[in-house]
Amino acid sequence: MEISRPKEIFGMNVLDRKTMKEVLPDEIYRKLVTAIEGGQKLDISVADFVATAMKEWAVSKGATHYTHWFLPRTETTAEKHMAFLTTDESGAPMDSFSGMELVRSEPDASSFPSGGIRSTFEARGYSTWDPSSPAFVVRSPKGATLCIPSVFISYDGTPLDMKTPLLKSIDVVRNKSMRLLKLFGNRSVRSVDVTVGGEQEYFLVDEEKARKRPDIMKCGRTLIGAPSPLEQTVEAHYFGSIHPRTLAYMEDVERDMYRMGQILKTRHNEVAPCQFEFAPDIAEGNLGCDQNHILMEIMKKMAIRHGFKLMLHEKPFAGVNGSGKHLNFSLRDSEGRNLLKPSSNQRRNIQFLTFLSAFLLGVSKHGGLLRAAIASPGNMHRLGGHEAPPAIMSVYLGDLLTQILDNIEKGLPDKMPSRSLIDLGLNRLPAVVADNSDRNRTSPIAFTGNKFEFRAVGAPQALAGPLTVLLAVWSKGIEEMTSMIEHRISEGRMDVTDAALEAIRHGAKESRAVRFEGNAYAPEWQNDAAKRGLTVANTTPEALDLYLIPENRSLFADLGIMTEREVEAYHEIRTEQYVNAMDVEMATMTAMIREGVLPAVTRQISLESEAIRSLPEELRKDMDPWNKSLKELVTLKNGLITGIENLDDLRQRANNMNLSERARIVTEEALPQMAAVRGMSDAAEQLVAGDIWPYPRYRDLLTTE
Numbered sequence: 001m002e003i004s005r006p007k008e009i010f011g012m013n014v015l016d017r018k019t020m021k022e023v024l025p026d027e028i029y030r031k032l033v034t035a036i037e038g039g040q041k042l043d044i045s046v047a048d049f050v051a052t053a054m055k056e057w058a059v060s061k062g063a064t065h066y067t068h069w070f071l072p073r074t075e076t077t078a079e080k081h082m083a084f085l086t087t088d089e090s091g092a093p094m095d096s097f098s099g100m101e102l103v104r105s106e107p108d109a110s111s112f113p114s115g116g117i118r119s120t121f122e123a124r125g126y127s128t129w130d131p132s133s134p135a136f137v138v139r140s141p142k143g144a145t146l147c148i149p150s151v152f153i154s155y156d157g158t159p160l161d162m163k164t165p166l167l168k169s170i171d172v173v174r175n176k177s178m179r180l181l182k183l184f185g186n187r188s189v190r191s192v193d194v195t196v197g198g199e200q201e202y203f204l205v206d207e208e209k210a211r212k213r214p215d216i217m218k219c220g221r222t223l224i225g226a227p228s229p230l231e232q233t234v235e236a237h238y239f240g241s242i243h244p245r246t247l248a249y250m251e252d253v254e255r256d257m258y259r260m261g262q263i264l265k266t267r268h269n270e271v272a273p274c275q276f277e278f279a280p281d282i283a284e285g286n287l288g289c290d291q292n293h294i295l296m297e298i299m300k301k302m303a304i305r306h307g308f309k310l311m312l313h314e315k316p317f318a319g320v321n322g323s324g325k326h327l328n329f330s331l332r333d334s335e336g337r338n339l340l341k342p343s344s345n346q347r348r349n350i351q352f353l354t355f356l357s358a359f360l361l362g363v364s365k366h367g368g369l370l371r372a373a374i375a376s377p378g379n380m381h382r383l384g385g386h387e388a389p390p391a392i393m394s395v396y397l398g399d400l401l402t403q404i405l406d407n408i409e410k411g412l413p414d415k416m417p418s419r420s421l422i423d424l425g426l427n428r429l430p431a432v433v434a435d436n437s438d439r440n441r442t443s444p445i446a447f448t449g450n451k452f453e454f455r456a457v458g459a460p461q462a463l464a465g466p467l468t469v470l471l472a473v474w475s476k477g478i479e480e481m482t483s484m485i486e487h488r489i490s491e492g493r494m495d496v497t498d499a500a501l502e503a504i505r506h507g508a509k510e511s512r513a514v515r516f517e518g519n520a521y522a523p524e525w526q527n528d529a530a531k532r533g534l535t536v537a538n539t540t541p542e543a544l545d546l547y548l549i550p551e552n553r554s555l556f557a558d559l560g561i562m563t564e565r566e567v568e569a570y571h572e573i574r575t576e577q578y579v580n581a582m583d584v585e586m587a588t589m590t591a592m593i594r595e596g597v598l599p600a601v602t603r604q605i606s607l608e609s610e611a612i613r614s615l616p617e618e619l620r621k622d623m624d625p626w627n628k629s630l631k632e633l634v635t636l637k638n639g640l641i642t643g644i645e646n647l648d649d650l651r652q653r654a655n656n657m658n659l660s661e662r663a664r665i666v667t668e669e670a671l672p673q674m675a676a677v678r679g680m681s682d683a684a685e686q687l688v689a690g691d692i693w694p695y696p697r698y699r700d701l702l703t704t705e
């Protein structure tokens with residue numbers, strides 16, 4: 001079979017601007033672009049033209065349906081397909097898609113969690129086209145569907161999705177950045193964009209084996225499973241040569257992504273066996289978030305075609321490297337300049353340091369929000385081990401920048417005579433600051449030369465949540481520093497350089513506590529961080545509660561990103577999601593123990609008792625070790641029975657409680673109970689014969705054949 005080159009298939013399934021320009025009359029195209037860039041509403045007559053063009057393009061790709069594709073607050077994607085096919089007055093079939101249908105649809109999505117914002121009697125939710133993210137076509141076995149990226153709002157206009165707050169936060173950071181850039185001159189800069197790139201880690205296990213494990217199928221992670229000594233040789237996998245079966249999968253994913261107009265820049269084996277990573281090209285913030293959803297969806301479907309089960313869970317296997325989605329982000333001006341890139345020009349470096357310290361300043365005030373943004377049912381198991389960052393939010397800058405900030409913090413006299421004194425290293429900043437990656441692995445947020453990398457995000461998460469928080473926090477810092485600079489200038493005391501240096505000094509000083517260059521895995525760090533006043537939240541509900549702290553809640557409201565009511569609703573949805581995930585895990589664990597592990601232990605016990613009974617008399621001496629292991633099996637069996645009874649009881653009790661009590665009980669009681677059951681099950685696994693043990697073991701799962 002002839003395989004077409006990536007360049008030939010690139011973008012064929014996406015209705016990008018280039019294609020729009022081709023399929024739309026000039027006048028209409030211009031109006032569309034003005035609407036997109038100015039963020040205005042689209043005239044319905046223009047929308048009619050666009051809808052017709054979209055439909056024709058999609059039909060030419062085999063599409064029979066369209067869907068408003070949106071991101072509910074459950075962090076997944078949602079779609080309800082509508083057929084293009086209709087009949088005219090004479091009953092003849094025809095494809096139809098109007099401007100009204102494009103702009104808005106009413107999915108009647110009463111079942112999406114809204115955190116109490118929308119009651120069922122006013123169940124309607126609307127999805128509205130987001131023209132800044134291109135529509136795309138997804139192939140299905142018998143046709144294709146046109147997907148229209150959309151926002152999702154309730155009847156009264158309250159946002160119910162992840163995209164609306166994200167778009168607002170992008171707007172806020174753009175406006176705030178423009179104000180700051182103007183102070184530095186930059187007359188030709190028209191706008192600022194957010195840039196993102198999410199490095200996607202994942203596991204691929206054999207589907208046939210995965211199907212035999214209810215925990216993988218229902219919870220996305222293993223709830224029991226003894227670590228296998230064979231899997232300890234993990235380093236051999238990292239960046240190793242890729243197994244042909246996996247490579248074939250990766251190539252197919254990449255080609256589907258090319259068709260979507262997206263480039264996956266790197267692919268490689270990650271640290272653990274069967275763990276891998278894709279890293280995309282950087283993209284504009286909103287697009288980058290949508291693209292990551294498209295990537296995860298393609299990865300999932302392609303895995304099935306290749307006989308794999310894709311595991312995106314943050315910690316699918318205990319004791320083995322977990323999966324993150326390291327979120328790289330920066331700001332770029334309309335001239336294409338990266339605002340986090342050091343320069344050989346001193347003035348630009350001061351501008352760079354202003355943006356950098358503005359972020360540090362924001363994190364120093366709202367670090368808890370970043371912790372909340374990455375709090376998920378699964379991330380709790382990942383954070384703090386195996387190269388995943390700990391749960392305390394600190395920033396790693398590297399030696400050079402730390403030294404510069406320290407110098408600025410110490411070295412500036414109150415009244416600065418002139419910029420001539422700035423030999424603080426600013427003249428000598430290399431174009432790209434070396435990134436000391438080994439160290440930054442233990443840091444949740446690292447400056448990596450020309451961008452920040454938020455490493456704490458979990459592999460299955462929607463990028464939109466953490467990105468919204470990062471931008472809100474950054475905007476806050478930019479706002480504060482800009483006001484400082486403006487104030488100094490307007491007093492006539494200083495020019496922008498000196499004023500900015502003072503603002504940087506303020507940022508450096510305020511952020512001293514969150515800047516940490518040491519080993520964040522060291523046991524002392526927990527204590528030291530608490531002494532520095534950093535937020536320590538080890539569990540998901542504790543972390544989610546950080547959304548509700550008044551200064552965090554009001555940050556969103558002040559910036560116009562979410563109202564306080566919306567923040568509360570979001571907190572409720574995320575807490576509910578956690579509690580539900582825990583409930584499914586408890587139910588799955590008890591079922592696996594009851595239906596699989598206990599009968600297996602019984603068989604092993606009877607097999608061994610039988611063997612001992614049938615031993616010739618002379619061999620029945622010195623039976624202590626054997627008897628001991630038999631006794632251990634009996635003890636484990638008893639322990640497991642009690643353990644799952646306790647879990648059943650806990651579930652019952654939790655079901656009669658309100659949400660916050662449930663969150664507390666599943667965290668404080670169910671988690672340790674599940675750990676105890678797991679401990680006993682894993683011990684039993686090591687005493688039960690391979691052909692009796694009911695589930696594929698870690699050793700069987702973590703291998704590619």
Ligand SMILES: NC(=O)CC[C@H](N)C(=O)O
Nearest residue numbers: 321322323324387388389
């Ligand atoms: N080498 C790495 O970057 C590993 C990262 C690790 N998998 C994580 O959970 O974030």
